[in-house]
Amino acid sequence: MxxxxxxxxxxxxxxxxxxxxxxxxxxxxxxxxxxxxxxxxxxxxxxxxxxxxxxxxxxxxxxxxxxxxxxxxxxxxxxxxxxxxxxxxxxxxxxxxxxxxxxxxxxxxxxxxxxxxxxxxxxxxxxxxxxxxxxxxxxxxxxxxPQLRTLPPGQPATVFHADDSYVGLDAYDLLAQQLVSYHFRIDHQGQVSLFRSPHRYxxxxxxxxxxxxxxxxxxxxxxxxxxxxxxxxxxxxxxxxxxxx
CATH class of the missing domain: 3.40.50.150 (Vaccinia Virus protein VP39)
Structure with a gap:
């Protein structure tokens, strides 16, 4: 992107x-x-x-x-x-x-x-x-x-925030030294929107x-x-x- x-x-x-x-x-x-x-x-x-x-x-x-x-x-x-x-x-x-x-x-x-x-x-x-x-x-x-120590063994992603209106997770590509942050927002009607942002850590x-x-x-x-x-x-x-x- x-x-x-x-x-x-x-x-x-x-x-x-x-x-x-x-x-x-x-x-x-x-x-x-x-x-x-x-x-x-x-x-x-x-x-x-x-x-x-x-x-x-x-x-x-x-x-x-x-x-x-x-x-x-x-x-x-x-x-x-x-x-x-x-x-x-x-x-x-x-x-x-x-x-x-x-x-x-x-x-x-x-x-x-x-x-x-x-x-x-x-x-x-x-x-x-x-x-x-x-x-x-x-x-x-x-x-x-970079919070690589939070990655579960064998898993490529970690959740950094979760509540009733927002869930955020980071998915890592360790070889490329990159991650994509996924931001899921839930409105009062239960509709979910997604915003993604790529990064090189x-x-x-x-x-x-x-x-x-x-x-x-x-x-x-x-x-x-x-x-x-x-x-x-x-x-x-x-x-x-x-x-x-």
Whole structure:
């Protein structure tokens, strides 16, 4: 599946969940706080800006934000919240598209780098971030740690959430280092809808090598946006890479 086949008009219309999930204040506010700190008064560029979940509140905190986004329907949804003057968006692939200017911070949140389905594309994304940064600039990536230990022996998939209105499962292809997330939603009439998204998962050590190939050094890694210690039990990480000054 191509990304433009996934992030359709329908997906964009249902993407935002104000006040809930990844739009909940307890998730979003620490994210924006950390990005304001890292931007350090300079402009920021968001790869895969989507509907502006992070870009809009970051812009309202005084950080000039530009975005790169492949999906025109997602950009259209962003435009209901912020004008081009407020958040400029370049329509294109985050691994190759170019935004004007030099930035203090490039960031990529909520596992979006895994939407690039080959190692070569992911390395190109790191290099694209480096091209956009001023000397000493930072590239932040938020990413889950692959949860392969949760796979039952001999089984290709694991359920990561289940309740009366939503069931989510991940199906793994271990040889290709890929997974497909299946999101089943059940409405109040019992009707079921399915949304699928493919990913290439990345181990932290592999991501560090991608960063080195692009000229970055690892500056910090934490388990979450609050700065918790990253350990062997962490299920996600916030990694910050920096270019030499």
């Amino acid at each position: 191509r990304q433009d086949e996934i992030w359709t008009d329908e997906a964009a219309r249902h993407y935002d969940t104000p006040g809930e999930g990844m739009f909940a204040a307890e998730t979003l506010e620490p994210t924006v706080d950390r990005l304001v700190e890292l931007a350090d008064g300079g402009p920021a560029l968001e790869f895969a800006v989507g509907t502006g979940r992070v870009a809009v509140p970051l812009s309202r905190r005084g950080v000039p934000v530009t975005g790169i986004e492949l999906s025109r329907p997602m950009v259209a949804q962003l435009r209901t919240k912020a004008s081009e003057d407020e958040i400029a968006v370049v329509v294109g692939d985050m691994a190759t598209a170019t935004a004007p200017g030099a930035y203090r911070l490039v960031y990529l949140v909520y596992n979006t780098i895994s939407n690039l389905l080959s190692q070569a594309e992911q390395v190109a994304c790191f290099r694209n971030a480096a091209r956009h940064l001023a000397p000493g600039g930072r590239f932040l990536v938020e990413l889950e740690v 990345i181990w932290p050590s592999e991501m560090d090598l991608m960063a080195q190939l692009a000229g970055f050094e690892l500056e910090s890694r934490h388990a979450d946006w609050s700065g918790a210690e990253f350990t062997a039990e962490s299920t996600s990480h916030i990694s910050v890479y920096r270019l030499p000054a």
